[in-house]
Amino acid sequence: MSETVLVATTGRPTGSAASRRLRAEEIIPAVVYGQGMDPITISVARRDLRTALGGSAGMNTVLNLTIDGKMYPSIVKEIQRHPVRRTVSHVDFIQVNLTEEIVVAVPLRLEGEAKAVLANNGLVDPSVDSIELSTTPRNIPDEIVIDITDMTMDSIIRLSDIPLPTGVTAVGDPDTPIVTVLALRAAGGADEGGTSDEAEGAAPAGASSDEVASDEAASDDSAE
Secondary structure, three states: OOEEEEEEEEOOOOOHHHHHHHHHOOEEEEEEEEOOEEEEEEEEEHHHHHHHOOOOOHHHOEEEEEEOOEEEEEEEEEEEEOOOOOOEEEEEEEEOOOOOOEEEEEEEEEEOOOHHHHHOOEEEEEOOOEEEEEEOHHHOOOOEEEEOOOOOOOOOEEHHHOOOOOOOEEOOOOOOEEEEEEEOOOHHHOOOOOOOOOOOOOOOOOOOHHHHHHHHHHHHHHHO
8 A cells, every 4th residue: 555645736727728727837637526525626736746646556546635734535536638648637536535445446467477378389368457456545455466377278367366465355257357378379370391371482372373473573574
């Protein structure tokens, strides 16, 4: 779990033109809302937001959002970005109860080397890059690590197979495949003699020898 202080300012002007002016000054328009409170229109410095979310927890960082001297435990609910530059244009914060469970998406990381899969020309393939977990805000893991060392060509790691920290439960169908194995074909479809239908200079499928000879002659003429 990670948490940090982020200071916000109230009283920002609203409207598209005003928001553009704020962003030009490296200030990001935002709003904070939550159970039992009225939404508060705020703004935060772009640099401060980048620093606050720059730790290992990323978007799941528990923020001590400080507004006019009052602290609101919060996490980022949604970030809007410029469609081209991908810079942050607006942030929604949601106030959280530190003792109540919430659902968050936590990134996955694969660890280890599946030697049995590699030996059979296979590829370990994660179906998703994050999973949804239910836990209290201060118990949110930075990431979930899955050990793939013992995977074979027939292995499937399902949601129910993933070890989770105490107090953390997965949200979703327990049988959902999370990590699978793909069987790759030999490169170029080479046979035992080392030849391949896709080898350089091979005729396209369905081409006759006369057509190939004609194409080669034309190629020689153009080269001259």
